[in-house]
Amino acid sequence: MNRLPVAERREQLIEAALAVASRDGIDAATVRAVAAEAGVSLGVVHYCFQDKDELLRAMAHAITSANLERSMGELPPDVGVAAVIDGTIDALWDGIKESRGAQLLSYELTTSSLRHPELNQVAIEQYRGQWAAAEQVLRGVEQAAGVTFSVPLETLARTVVAVVDGYSLAWLVDGDEAKAREGMHGFGRFLLSTTVANPRDGLEQLLDTGDEALPA
Amino acid sequence: MNRLPVAERREQLIEAALAVASRDGIDAATVRAVAAEAGVSLGVVHYCFQDKDELLRAMAHAITSANLERSMGELPPDVGVAAVIDGTIDALWDGIKESRGAQLLSYELTTSSLRHPELNQVAIEQYRGQWAAAEQVLRGVEQAAGVTFSVPLETLARTVVAVVDGYSLAWLVDGDEAKAREGMHGFGRFLLSTTVANPRDGLEQLLDTGDEALPA
DNA sequence: GTCTATAGTTGGATAGAC
DNA sequence: GTCTATCCAACTATAGAC
Structure with missing residues (x-):
């Protein structure tokens, strides 16, 4: 028309593709x-896409772009290390659990990409983005x-993605929000143990402690 | 014939279904x-199966049964906590990396199960098994x-599965064995930090330390 | 128990009218 | 640019001969 x-x-x-795929599967x-x-x-x-694969690739690209932009916008407030970590995890988890279909679609896209040569680059772009x-x-x-x-950010980032992936998948399967949240916060405490205070005003020492948050 | x-x-x-699905996708x-x-x-x-879904369900059941039996057979030798954990992780990881197709199929089965009511129980059985x-x-x-x-085994087990899932997925995507192994062993050190020595001969104390392995 | 043949669906892709 | 009509391939499932 x-x-x-x-x-x-x-x-x-x-x-439209995103809506259908999120709701009913890839x-x-x-x-x-x-x-x-x-x-x-x-x-x-x-007329708009050469074939179905081009449409799916475009859809996948739209997802990863949206994810990247979303992560850029979130600057947590400064309220102590532990609280900052917990708050970040909560925000992340809220984003996941309120979009079950999209989260599931993300895994479907990954596996599809790994099987079909036409979607070759989709999975790696997805994960590079994440x-x-x-x-x-x-x-x-x-x-x-x-x-x-105290761990290289690149290494730590990979771990974060792996852990979030794993818990998300488990949550998709059994729907237990409490266990997922508990597990992620447990990981948050592990993250906390890898932080060292900055020598901001030349006062603090660089020590690899698992201590509680210190006021900023 | x-x-x-x-x-x-x-x-x-x-x-045969397992062979095809592992090799070429679900x-x-x-x-x-x-x-x-x-x-x-x-x-x-x-003639043998009522329909395709029954065949797929049977295939999924065969996978989880095999996984369970495999995990039962592995009793690690006693060579100190750290070595036992590392050895267990290595064995687990070796099992995963030598069967890329089966591992990928496992994720395909999970997502398929979550989308299609006919495969309703497959995913949850899969994960209960894991x-x-x-x-x-x-x-x-x-x-x-x-x-x-020092953490309930049930909770810890969920975490193990989540972490292994996450790293496996990343490895399927980028094929980097070294990073996957490194990440899993990093998790192993975290596991180590949650162990406390048994008061075997009334000698050791129950302390929540992250110390190195002690000879048995 | 095993085969061939076929019915009935679904989905990708294109042609050609408007 | 958009629509309808149509072709073709692949799949599930069944019927009936052997």
Whole structure:
């Protein structure tokens, strides 16, 4: 019906694909279903995208971009190391649990990418994005709490992603929010144990302690 | 060609399904492909299984059963806490990395189960099995090294599964064995920090230390 | 028990009218 | 740019011969 420039049409279709795939799974995101969701006819999709794979790739790219932007915006307030870590974990976890479908889709995309050569780059881009985002978050924690992690941020970021992935997957399976949150906060205490206070005014010493938070 | 009792035929078909799905992905495990892999014709599969879902459920069940049995057999030798933990992690990791396809299939099964009502129970059985297996392994570590974990085994088992899942997924994506192994051993040191020595001969004290291994 | 043949669906992709 | 109509491939499932 409506005549739109191709770029806008693509945006609309990507959003429709995201809606269908989040709600009904990646296999349900057929070209037909996406067209129906967007309220256009089959031909339109093939006009905007060369084939189904290009649509899926575009959808995946949209997800990772959104994730990255989201992680950039979150600068935690400075209220002591432990609180900063806990608050960051809570924010992260809230974001996950309020979008079950999207979270599940993320794993479906990863496995699909690992099986199908046409989606080759999707998984690695996904994870490069998540590792970068996690590193950014950790850097934010360092700055907000005035501490330094005694483990390289890159290594720590990988661990964060792995742990969040693992607990998220378990939560998707058994739906136990309490256990997931408990586990993540347990990991938070481990993170805390890898922090050392910054020698800000030349007062504190660099010691690898697992001590409680110190006021900033 | 060959006339086999139904039970054996089912075993054979399950094995064929496992082979196809591990090699080419869960979507490639069509009834046709499984029949071809097993060297029988299409009708035979439908004679042995009511429908495709029953075949997939049987396949999933075979996987979790195998996982459970495998974890039962591994009793680590007693060579000090740290070495026992490291050895257990190495054994676990070796098992994972030498079966990339099966590991990936495991995640595909989980996500499929979470999307399709017909496979409803598959994911939760999968994880109940893994949690039980992890708990068993932790119990084995306790016995072999003469220590006790200061965290409930059930909680710790969940964490083990989450961490292993997370690192495995990352490894599937980027193929970096070194980083995966490094991360898992880092987690091993965390595990070590939650152990307390048993008061075996009334000599040791119960202390929540992160000390090195003590000779048994 | 095992095979071939076929019915019935679904989905990707294209052609061509408007 | 958008729509309808259509082709073609792949799949599940069943019927019926052997």
